[in-house]
Amino acid sequence: MIKKSFTKENFVKWVLTAFALSSLLFLFLIFAFILFEGLPLFLKIGLSKIIAGFKWAPTKGSFGIFPMIVSSFLVTFGALIIGAPMGLSCAIYLSEYSGKRMKMFLKPALELLAGIPSVVYGFLGVIYIVPLVRNYLGGSGFSLLSTSIILGVMILPTIISISFDALTSVPRTYREGSFAMGATKWQTIYRVVIPSAKSGILASFILGMGRAIGETMAVIMIAGNALRIPVSILDPLRTLTGNIALELAYATGDHRLGLFSTGVVLLVIIMILNYIANFGIKRKVIK
Amino acid sequence: MDGYALRTEKLNLYYGTMHALLSVNFKVFENSITSLIGPSGCGKSTLLRCFNRMNDLIDDVRMDGTIFVKEQDMEMLDIIELRKRVGMVFQRPNPFPFSVYENLIYGLKVHDIGSRKYKQETVERCLRAVGLWEDLKDKLSSPALNLSEETKQRLCIARLLTVEPEIILLDEPCSALDPIATLRVEELMVELKKNYTILIVTHNMQQAARVSDYTGFMLLGELVEFGETSQIFTSPKDKRTEDYITGRFG
Numbered sequence: 313m314i315k316k317s318f319t320k321e322n323f324v325k326w327v328l329t330a331f332a333l334s335s336l337l338f339l340f341l342i343f344a345f346i347l348f349e350g351l352p353l354f355l356k357i358g359l360s361k362i363i364a365g366f367k368w369a370p371t372k373g374s375f376g377i378f379p380m381i382v383s384s385f386l387v388t389f390g391a392l393i394i395g396a397p398m399g400l401s402c403a404i405y406l407s408e409y410s411g412k413r414m415k416m417f418l419k420p421a422l423e424l425l426a427g428i429p430s431v432v433y434g435f436l437g438v439i440y441i442v443p444l445v446r447n448y449l450g451g452s453g454f455s456l457l458s459t460s461i462i463l464g465v466m467i468l469p470t471i472i473s474i475s476f477d478a479l480t481s482v483p484r485t486y487r488e489g490s491f492a493m494g495a496t497k498w499q500t501i502y503r504v505v506i507p508s509a510k511s512g513i514l515a516s517f518i519l520g521m522g523r524a525i526g527e528t529m530a531v532i533m534i535a536g537n538a539l540r541i542p543v544s545i546l547d548p549l550r551t552l553t554g555n556i557a558l559e560l561a562y563a564t565g566d567h568r569l570g571l572f573s574t575g576v577v578l579l580v581i582i583m584i585l586n587y588i589a590n591f592g593i594k595r596k597v598i599k
Numbered sequence: 600m601d602g603y604a605l606r607t608e609k610l611n612l613y614y615g616t617m618h619a620l621l622s623v624n625f626k627v628f629e630n631s632i633t634s635l636i637g638p639s640g641c642g643k644s645t646l647l648r649c650f651n652r653m654n655d656l657i658d659d660v661r662m663d664g665t666i667f668v669k670e671q672d673m674e675m676l677d678i679i680e681l682r683k684r685v686g687m688v689f690q691r692p693n694p695f696p697f698s699v700y701e702n703l704i705y706g707l708k709v710h711d712i713g714s715r716k717y718k719q720e721t722v723e724r725c726l727r728a729v730g731l732w733e734d735l736k737d738k739l740s741s742p743a744l745n746l747s748e749e750t751k752q753r754l755c756i757a758r759l760l761t762v763e764p765e766i767i768l769l770d771e772p773c774s775a776l777d778p779i780a781t782l783r784v785e786e787l788m789v790e791l792k793k794n795y796t797i798l799i800v801t802h803n804m805q806q807a808a809r810v811s812d813y814t815g816f817m818l819l820g821e822l823v824e825f826g827e828t829s830q831i832f833t834s835p836k837d838k839r840t841e842d843y844i845t846g847r848f849g
């Protein structure tokens with residue numbers, strides 16, 4: 313009897329292990345697939361001509377994606393400029409100031425915000441933000457600014473939830489020590505709590521960047537997708553993700569391979585961001 | 600002795616519906632060490648925390664009665680000013696996760712006191728006062744969290760001294776320390792008595808007997824007996840005090 317239940321336990325364990333490993337397998341397959349499709353063009357054209365090339369004319373043999381790399385970083389930083397202060401303020405409010413009832417209301421609202429499909433954000437952007445920018449600031453409205461605003465909102469849940477965890481895990485004894493010396497609440501927050509949670513807060517920004525740089529649907533709807541480096545915040549731009557999504561449907565031959573190369577670059581950037589968020593920063597915490 | 604540094608009159612405190620302090624009349628003389636003893640949960644920490652209003656941080660706390668700080672009604676005092684005058688050292692040493700130097704100048708920064716030079720002098724003076732200057736003078740920029748528990752606790756005391764409090768509250772300051780470190784911190788307290796008034800909560804009766812001039816014994820939220828330490832430990836007036844110090848309960 314005991315033996316039988318033991319084997320049943322083992323069976324469950326093996327099934328779960330298999331499923332767990334299969335997710336790793338998917339990750340591996342995605343990597344292998346993108347590298348397999350994307351690398352040949354790097355070998356044929358040359359790394360520098362792709363990532364440092366200015367001209368993207370894949371049917372004529374030019375595969376420069378430098379403007380898109382720049383654009384992707386621009387919208388990402390734009391999103392951070394908007395999302396980081398808002399997100400951090402919200403996390404501070406939630407962890408330090410809000411009462412229990414407010415927290416009970418705000419947390420599900422944030423989860424909802426995270427769950428809204430990106431096409432809805434894109435839609436809102438086209439209907440409201442783009443005309444607003446066009447009418448008040450000029451240009452077509454499909455721009456770096458509009459995209460940054462929408463992405464800034466989209467990365468809020470990531471920034472808030474991770475910063476919130478970082479802030480609430482600051483030991484109570486630090487706060488008590490500060491209050492006991494006559495510090496006010498705000499002094500305690502910005503001189504003790506925030507510095508103590510610094511690495512978690514930075515990690516939330518980096519993961520927010522990862523989310524922004526990978527966002528596609530909302531971006532192609534609002535960015536204007538022009539193939540050049542924007543010189544003003546009102547200029548349209550095309551990101552790495554946008555490039556792939558816009559052209560994959562009709563691309564063939566080298567053009568198709570060029571899109572995979574775009575994917576390889578994107579993947580590398582996201583891996584670097586994740587690495588920084590998970591190891592570069594966390595290691596400091598353990599120290 | 601001089602006057603009272605702290606005094607309470609009919610102090611009652613409630614955590615929600617829990618009556619944690621029962622009409623406590625307690626006093627602390629200036630430039631003395633007073634200890635509070637009693638079994639776990641009797642309200643020692645609660646009473647201690649009243650004196651720099653740390654209980655304000657807890658929701659649902661209600662208080663009545665009067666507390667006097669140097670014969671001034673506490674109600675009349677600004678909370679920031681009060682906490683500067685009445686500092687607190689906690690059970691677990693709680694230096695901030697910054698450098699030794701940053702920890703020490705925290706109070707000065709918060710109260711916007713002093714030039715750079717004054718800060719440096721204060722750091723030296725306070726580290727000397729707790730006997731750490733020789734050990735730490737070359738490690739001012741190293742992280743405070745890497746220090747030993749005893750050094751951390753001394754650092755926390757030094758951190759308090761920087762804002763020149765009049766009264767120092769200590770809540771079981773030695774419970775995270777080994778016996779030798781405990782003795783050294785006790786010596787420090789006796790040293791500090793010259794310039795400060797000290798109120799210490801302790802579980803350790805030998806400690807109370809060793810360091811303090813006056814002792815209060817608490818039981819179930821009541822201050823059962825208060826008097827000179829020698830009297831409390833040799834000829835307690837209350838049966839319950841006697842039972843406690845002879846180890847019959849608690």
Ligand SMILES: Nc1ncnc2c1ncn2[C@@H]1O[C@H](COP(=O)(O)OP(=O)(O)OP(=O)(O)O)[C@@H](O)[C@H]1O
Pocket residue numbers: 614617619637638639640641642643644645646657802
């Ligand atoms: N924040 C709180 N909310 C509700 N009740 C509390 C709170 N803090 C303490 N109490 C209760 O008040 C009583 C006195 O607590 P207090 O911490 O003052 O005891 P103590 O004498 O310091 O005990 P110990 O020796 O264990 O530190 C205890 O019964 C405790 O459960």
Ligand SMILES: [Mg+2]
Pocket residue numbers: 643644645770
């Ligand atoms: Mg206690």
